[in-house]
Amino acid sequence: xxxxxxxxxxxxxxxxxxxNDRNGPWLAERLRELGVDLAYTTIVGDRPEDMHAxxxxxxxxxxxxxxxxxxxxxxxxxxxxxxxGRFQGREMVLDEALERRIAEIVEPLARxxxxxxxxxxxxxxxxxxxxxxxATVLAPVGTAPGLVVPPAEDGAGPTIVVLPGxxxxxxxxxxxxxxxxxxxxxIKRATTYRQQMxxxxxxxxSEIAETLRVAARDGVALERLEITTCLKGGEIEVVTRYEPPxxxxxxxxxELVRERHADTLYSLDGTxxxxxxxTLLSGHTIATAESCTxxxxxxxxxxxxxxxxxxxxxxxxxxxxxKVAQAGVPSELISAHGAVSEQVAExxxxxxxxxxxxxxxxxxxxxxxxxxGTEEKPVGLVWLSVAGPGxxxxxxxxxxxxxxxxxxxxxxxxxxxxIRRTLxxxxx
Amino acid sequence: xxxxxxxxxxxxxxxxxxxNDRNGPWLAERLRELGVDLAYTTIVGDRPEDMHAxxxxxxxxxxxxxxxxxxxxxxxxxxxxxxxGRFQGREMVLDEALERRIAEIVEPLARxxxxxxxxxxxxxxxxxxxxxxxATVLAPVGTAPGLVVPPAEDGAGPTIVVLPGxxxxxxxxxxxxxxxxxxxxxIKRATTYRQQMxxxxxxxxSEIAETLRVAARDGVALERLEITTCLKGGEIEVVTRYEPPxxxxxxxxxELVRERHADTLYSLDGTxxxxxxxTLLSGHTIATAESCTxxxxxxxxxxxxxxxxxxxxxxxxxxxxxKVAQAGVPSELISAHGAVSEQVAExxxxxxxxxxxxxxxxxxxxxxxxxxGTEEKPVGLVWLSVAGPGxxxxxxxxxxxxxxxxxxxxxxxxxxxxIRRTLxxxxx
Numbered sequence: 001x002x003x004x005x006x007x008x009x010x011x012x013x014x015x016x017x018x019x020n021d022r023n024g025p026w027l028a029e030r031l032r033e034l035g036v037d038l039a040y041t042t043i044v045g046d047r048p049e050d051m052h053a054x055x056x057x058x059x060x061x062x063x064x065x066x067x068x069x070x071x072x073x074x075x076x077x078x079x080x081x082x083x084x085g086r087f088q089g090r091e092m093v094l095d096e097a098l099e100r101r102i103a104e105i106v107e108p109l110a111r112x113x114x115x116x117x118x119x120x121x122x123x124x125x126x127x128x129x130x131x132x133x134x135a136t137v138l139a140p141v142g143t144a145p146g147l148v149v150p151p152a153e154d155g156a157g158p159t160i161v162v163l164p165g166x167x168x169x170x171x172x173x174x175x176x177x178x179x180x181x182x183x184x185x186x187i188k189r190a191t192t193y194r195q196q197m198x199x200x201x202x203x204x205x206s207e208i209a210e211t212l213r214v215a216a217r218d219g220v221a222l223e224r225l226e227i228t229t230c231l232k233g234g235e236i237e238v239v240t241r242y243e244p245p246x247x248x249x250x251x252x253x254x255e256l257v258r259e260r261h262a263d264t265l266y267s268l269d270g271t272x273x274x275x276x277x278x279t280l281l282s283g284h285t286i287a288t289a290e291s292c293t294x295x296x297x298x299x300x301x302x303x304x305x306x307x308x309x310x311x312x313x314x315x316x317x318x319x320x321x322x323k324v325a326q327a328g329v330p331s332e333l334i335s336a337h338g339a340v341s342e343q344v345a346e347x348x349x350x351x352x353x354x355x356x357x358x359x360x361x362x363x364x365x366x367x368x369x370x371x372x373g374t375e376e377k378p379v380g381l382v383w384l385s386v387a388g389p390g391x392x393x394x395x396x397x398x399x400x401x402x403x404x405x406x407x408x409x410x411x412x413x414x415x416x417x418x419i420r421r422t423l424x425x426x427x428x
Numbered sequence: 429x430x431x432x433x434x435x436x437x438x439x440x441x442x443x444x445x446x447x448n449d450r451n452g453p454w455l456a457e458r459l460r461e462l463g464v465d466l467a468y469t470t471i472v473g474d475r476p477e478d479m480h481a482x483x484x485x486x487x488x489x490x491x492x493x494x495x496x497x498x499x500x501x502x503x504x505x506x507x508x509x510x511x512x513g514r515f516q517g518r519e520m521v522l523d524e525a526l527e528r529r530i531a532e533i534v535e536p537l538a539r540x541x542x543x544x545x546x547x548x549x550x551x552x553x554x555x556x557x558x559x560x561x562x563a564t565v566l567a568p569v570g571t572a573p574g575l576v577v578p579p580a581e582d583g584a585g586p587t588i589v590v591l592p593g594x595x596x597x598x599x600x601x602x603x604x605x606x607x608x609x610x611x612x613x614x615i616k617r618a619t620t621y622r623q624q625m626x627x628x629x630x631x632x633x634s635e636i637a638e639t640l641r642v643a644a645r646d647g648v649a650l651e652r653l654e655i656t657t658c659l660k661g662g663e664i665e666v667v668t669r670y671e672p673p674x675x676x677x678x679x680x681x682x683e684l685v686r687e688r689h690a691d692t693l694y695s696l697d698g699t700x701x702x703x704x705x706x707t708l709l710s711g712h713t714i715a716t717a718e719s720c721t722x723x724x725x726x727x728x729x730x731x732x733x734x735x736x737x738x739x740x741x742x743x744x745x746x747x748x749x750x751k752v753a754q755a756g757v758p759s760e761l762i763s764a765h766g767a768v769s770e771q772v773a774e775x776x777x778x779x780x781x782x783x784x785x786x787x788x789x790x791x792x793x794x795x796x797x798x799x800x801g802t803e804e805k806p807v808g809l810v811w812l813s814v815a816g817p818g819x820x821x822x823x824x825x826x827x828x829x830x831x832x833x834x835x836x837x838x839x840x841x842x843x844x845x846x847i848r849r850t851l852x853x854x855x856x
Contacts, residue, residue, distance in 0.1 A: 013658035015466060017453025018665065024471070025445025038443060039478055041471040043452070046656065050467055057485045075637040077656070124634065162590035168830055206552070209503040210545050228474065228505070230441035231594075237446060263568050287750075294730030295723025304720030305798050305832055307746070313754065316726040322715075322741035322784050326754070337586075356750050370733050384605040402596055404733055 003065065003189040004037045006058040010070040010080055011165060012045040022167045023069040028173060031067075035193045039063060046071065051083045059157045061089075065186045066158045070165035072144035074124025081147060084160050085132030089152035094128050098137055098145055099129035105143050124363075138176045141169040148182040152223075159186035164423060196250060197270030198238040200261055201417050205231045211246070211260050219257065221249040234410050235273075266420065273416045274300065280423035281310035284359045284389055288314040289327040289352035291339065292366040292382060296412045312356040317348065327351035329364075338377065340365050345383035346395055353387050360388040360422075362415055366400075368407045382411040386418045392426065394418055431493065431617040432465045434486040434586075438498040439506055439593060440473040447461060450595045451497040458602060459495075460669075463621050467491060474499065478721055479511045487585045493614045494586045498593030499627060500572035502552025509575060512588050513560030513769055517580035520558050526565055527557035533571050566604045569597040576610040587614035588805040624647075625698030626666040628689055629845050631661045636666060639688050648684065662838050663701075694848065701844045702728065708851035709738035712787045716742040716843075717755040717780035719767065720794040724840045740784040745776065755779035755791075766805065768793050773811035774823055781815050788816040788850075790843055794828075798837045810839040814846045820854065822846055 007027050013019045017208050024041045031038045039061060044050040051071075058066050071080030085092050102125045128144055131137065140147030147162040161177050164169045175181050184317040200208070208229050224246035229238050238257070242250055257265060267276065288297045298314035301307060317323040320339055324331045329344055337343045348363025366382025373379035378399070385395040396418070400410045435455050441447045453467045456589045461464045467489060472478040472605070479499075486494050499508030513520050530553045556572055559565065566574030575590040591598045605611050628636070636657050644650050652674035657666050666685070670678055679752050685693060695704065716725045726742035729735065745751040748767055752759045756779040757772055776791025794810025803842035807829070813823040828838045 011658070012656040013660075013665070013667070015456060016460060016656075016667070017456035017471060018667065019658055019660055020453065025448065027700055028443060028445035032444060039472075040482065041443060043469040043471075044467075053485075054468065057481075061481055074634065075657075118642075120634070120638050120641065124637075168834070198779030206502065206548070209552075210548050213545075213548065228440040228444070229503075230439070230447055232441075232447055237441070239441070239444070239446065288744075290723075293727070294735070294739070295718075295742055295744060298723030298746075299721070299727055299836075301745055301835075302744070303833065306815065307722075311722070311746050313744070313746040313750035314723055315754065316716075316723060316730070316742035316744065318726075318730055318736060318739050318741040319784070326743065326783060355754060356747070386705065405731065406596070408727075408731075 001034060002037050003187045004039050004063045005031050005065040005067065005187075006039055006061075006063045008051065008054045008058070008066060008068040009041065009043045010046065010051055010068060014044045014070070015045045023165070023170055026167065026171065026428060027067050027174070032193070032195060034039040034187060035374040036065065036187050046077045046079065048079050048083045051080065052087060055084070055160070056089045063158045064189065065183070066160045067163065068160060069163050069170055072128065072146070072162065072164045073278055074121075074128055074143070078127075080162055081131055084147070084162055085135075088132060088157070088160065090132035090134055090149065090151050093133050094126065094130050095137065096129070098111070099125055102140060102143055102145070104126050105140055114140050116156065136180045138163075138173050138180075140165060141172045144169065145178065148177055148180045149183050151351045159183065169208070193241050194242065194244055194247070194250075195239065195241045197240075198254070198257060198265060199267035199269070199270065199272070200236045200238070201234065201266055201273070202262045202264045203236065203261065205229060207261070207390045208236055211257060214260070215253055215256050218256065220252045222244065222253070222399040225253065234413055266417070273413070273420055274304065277301075277416055277420050277423070278304050278307075278310070280420060280427065282424070285310055285312050286360040286362065286419070287312045287352040287356035287358035288362045289348035290314060290316050290363070290364045291318060291323065291348070293364050293412050293415075295409050297362060297364060297415050298406055300412055300416065312358045315352060315355065323348070325340070326355070328355060340367055340377055340381060340383060342383055342385075342395055345385040346387065346393075349387035349395075358388075360386065360419070362386050362419065364409055364411060364415055366407070368404045370404055380407050382407065382414070384411065384415050384418055386415075386422050389426065392422050394422055417421050430463060430465050430616045432467050432491045433459050433493040433495065433615075434467055434489075434491045435469040436479065436482050436486070436494060436496040437469065437471045438474065438479055438496060442498070443471045443473045450600055451591070451593070454595065454599065455495050455497070455602070460621070460623060462615060464493065465616050474505045474506050474507065476511045479508065479637055480515060483512070483515045483588070490616065491586045494588045495591065496588060497591050497598055500556065500574070500590065500592045502549075502571070506555075508590055509559055512575070512577050512590055513563075516560060516577050516585070516588065518560035518577065521561050522554065522558050523565065524557070524617055526559070527553055529557055530568060530571055530573070533568055554833055555612035564608045564610050566591075566601050566608075568599050570594060572597065574601045574605065574774060576608045578610050579803070581608070587611065600825070620672065621669050622672055622678075623667065623669045625668075625695070626663045626682065626693060627695035627698065627700070628666070628692045629662065629665065629694055629701070631689065631692045633657060633664055635689070638666055639685060642688070643681055643684050646684065648680045649674065650681070652677045653681065655768065656781055662832065662841055665761050666790075694845070701841070701848055702732065705729075705844055705848050706732050706735075706738070707852070708848060708855065712851070713738055713740050714738045714785035714788040714790065714847070715780040715786035716790045716792070716794045717776035718742060718744050719746060719776070720796040720838050721792050721836050721843075722746060724836055725790060725792060725843050728840055728844065740786045743780060743783065756783060768795055768805055768809060768811060770813075770823055770825065773813040774815065774821075777813040786816075788814065788847070790847065792839055792843055794835065794839055796832045798832055808835050810835065810842070812839065812843050812846055814843075814850050817854065820850050822850055
């Protein structure tokens, strides 16, 4: 039996849905890498009794480790350290060395703002330096220290790792937490797992479910594989976790998926289409001319570090005037076929390419909605074209479901897959 | 005492962090609108025992209502209906009318894909139509029906509303659920609350904490207001919930915030900068020329329905060549001052404006990192310029913290606020 963990995310702003939680998912990935089984993630508001109830729930289900995020700030509603201390039956004490350290960090920040209340800052610092007796301090990344708080003296219950809410503080602090004796002791039962991901684009999830039934019928030892399939922005991810001796069963499953889904399986190693496109673009340059996606494809192509090696730029041709003047789409094409048409998509791709001197141009034009649809050209219709490198040319239309934001996102993903296919066929 | 609720989000793909949960936050907002207090959101994987434990936890804490999302699909790992039925002590029965209805929905979908396994589809349909005795069926939006499952016959425990995982199915189905007698009965204790939001841009959170201390000192009845402050992408949101008789206390608080934070308070009614910019742009047109943000500002300006009334387009000038050829930046400016400079930001804004014939042009150039920084121009330095309407011109630089994605996002937000300020000063 492997070590089990829970995550408690605190913050009324997260519970109420106003802020998206980035810490739960990130910590979940880290636990998986460690081979620790995540059983629950619970989000609670800033009420101490609710946080306490969540910890009791985790303790009752015999978890070895609980990670908490948030509630470590200097203000009165930041109560995590105190609630955790009480839960673990530990007295709260002022750590004076820590107090000096936080004061040193706060000082230059405070100087950036005029008219701050000094007394308020000192009070906040003292609060942040008051910690459960016996806890290991994790040095502040921002101003808040983290904590690893061992179980109560009688040894029952989980070890609790208390981390700050801002992801850019939490993430480096987790690396520190991993070095502590207290955390290592809590997860010593962790099993080693392998985890692999397949990605497919362009088939319904039920087809994968059917492939799994066929695998079971063919005698693949599925009971040794923990498989989850998930549909995400039009892509299917098949994630399999298993102990190393089940490698054989996994390889048989992969063989079957390759055989049955050769056209749509595009990633055997979990790499995303974004990573694959970045690699395939090596030695090429690319530019886009976008209408309905409004720059989303450009933003996606420029998102990765080093994108300047292949991404030249884009023309967001939202109005027809800009399509003509900046992307060089002949206005006759627009009058003859409409702005959302095969011809205009191709002209946009050509324009992106010629105006920026890129090897590859991508054109996108469509109806994102909610208005502007007609019977012939409904909301969700998008024409996409990839021109280049060289003589390569692919143009297609798709009918995308969902609201305006869905159509824009999905069209961007379709474009990424068209770029990937074009370049990978070329590489063959 | 008001009605209390919990949310249980199911799915290993959500728990493991591979998919972001959109349902928890959305349902949280709906509960708030109803005046139902949300106590916990718990995410569990596809293991029935973990789902059962999460329901037990919610029941033990005397919640009136539990909303679950996910696990209603046709495959064997979709177990929610069965787990909920067992938890409520209700027998599972096949609803034949529902089975026919699902079959009718699935039929045309099945025809779109070649070579589907008919028997597999029938099996899935039967599974989806097998529901707890006494549950109210919510008609499928996709293929999965939802359920409102009353407490066990002895009347203890929460009413459980079982909703599908895809947001575009869950959201319309929630409207149906609201009409059911079973749900109305569960929340009859709901209190009426008012909720208001203030938004500020450009001050640290500790300043708001200090303002709240001043409010307490000045005798504002803060104990009647439930206030949460939250820092989100460089903006501060102050959300206050209160019962209607506390309106007076809230108004006093608002007065104080207006007085102390006149420069940075930009929204008294919770409207976002995106909404305000869209309104302020009425009668104007806008275009952007972006380097480091790679089209993110264009994507944001074109995100709202009706954006074509004001958004003309953009030039994503990622390479210097494109800055010169497409945005009309004089190459001498780039050699003299560097691509990341006040002069180039202004030239980009001018280029965006003149090339698209927009009233307002926005230029952005910066160093998003991780490489490319120097001592003089570190990673995070971004120059932004807004030119127009008319003679208006604002140019400034910011030093943004965080990684590449943070710098790009934050620069986009700074640009939105510069556009807002320019237009709102004009409107005075």
